[in-house]
Amino acid sequence: MNSSPLLAARALSAGYGDFQALFSVDFDVFAGEVVALIGANGAGKSTMLKSFVGLVPIRAGTVTFDGRDISKMPAHALASQGLALVPEGRRLFRGMTVEDNLRVAADRARRLPAGVPAWTLERLYDLFPILGERRGQAVEKLSGGQQQMVAIGRALITQPKLLLCDEISLGLAPRVIGEIYAMLPVIQQSGTAILLVEQDVTLASRSSNRICCLLEGRIVLSGRSSEISREAIAKAYFGVG
Ligand code: ATP
Numbered sequence: 001m002n003s004s005p006l007l008a009a010r011a012l013s014a015g016y017g018d019f020q021a022l023f024s025v026d027f028d029v030f031a032g033e034v035v036a037l038i039g040a041n042g043a044g045k046s047t048m049l050k051s052f053v054g055l056v057p058i059r060a061g062t063v064t065f066d067g068r069d070i071s072k073m074p075a076h077a078l079a080s081q082g083l084a085l086v087p088e089g090r091r092l093f094r095g096m097t098v099e100d101n102l103r104v105a106a107d108r109a110r111r112l113p114a115g116v117p118a119w120t121l122e123r124l125y126d127l128f129p130i131l132g133e134r135r136g137q138a139v140e141k142l143s144g145g146q147q148q149m150v151a152i153g154r155a156l157i158t159q160p161k162l163l164l165c166d167e168i169s170l171g172l173a174p175r176v177i178g179e180i181y182a183m184l185p186v187i188q189q190s191g192t193a194i195l196l197v198e199q200d201v202t203l204a205s206r207s208s209n210r211i212c213c214l215l216e217g218r219i220v221l222s223g224r225s226s227e228i229s230r231e232a233i234a235k236a237y238f239g240v241g
Contacts, residue, residue, distance in 0.1 A: 006031045006193055007162055011061035014051040021047040023217045029162060034184065034194040036204035039214035040237060045197040046088060049164050053078050053085045066161060079108040082161035086168055090151040092139045098150055099135040105154040112159055119156040127183055128153060145176030162193045169200060181207055201233055215239045
């Protein structure tokens, strides 16, 4: 693991109007790792992700990505820096085909150094073969799981160094969640780091190298997923002890 983080939040505070949702959060993601961010409803997980990509303004503190201060960078500029969000609710372009959803996103792609393998349409269809089969269909004709695959593909085709996934399992059947989560190691092995916001603590723990727990806008637990006990996670999650 590199000694300097790929993404680093320092003393990050953010909120909405009079409401403060994040309180002086310090948080890192290192190149190539999978980090799971857990916490109860309203803990601030989505706010944190959105503050990284310029969708919620930062009130205090800084966010650096790949050594560059991105605290004030507008959301549309971040894809070309190598930061991609799979938003909660997927937010696909309705009325457009699977392939057009992917192609539109490719226009915002980061320029890759020579020799770095790119996430092409072909490679995405290898990752999720059903998308290749359905490439000509309008996205609203797809199942929820297939739509989630398009949302992930749309983020990957921007060639991210870090993929931010906001509750990608939400509302999906366990079998479909299993199919999607099975692809995360493939994405990780391609060199893309992943930050997962996940409600299912067991899934989060099993799928990540490190886990962080937010409670009412503060990080209350952080460590290697393989070393943190379920009891410690449960206590942090509910703010007990
Ligand atoms: P969930 O799992 O329910 O999505 P979360 O941990 O992602 O929860 P956030 O969505 O980040 O939590 O919300 C953190 C706090 O900010 C909550 O109290 C929420 O009500 C509040 N909040 C979120 N979005 C807004 C908004 N647009 N305007 C006002 N308050 C908001």
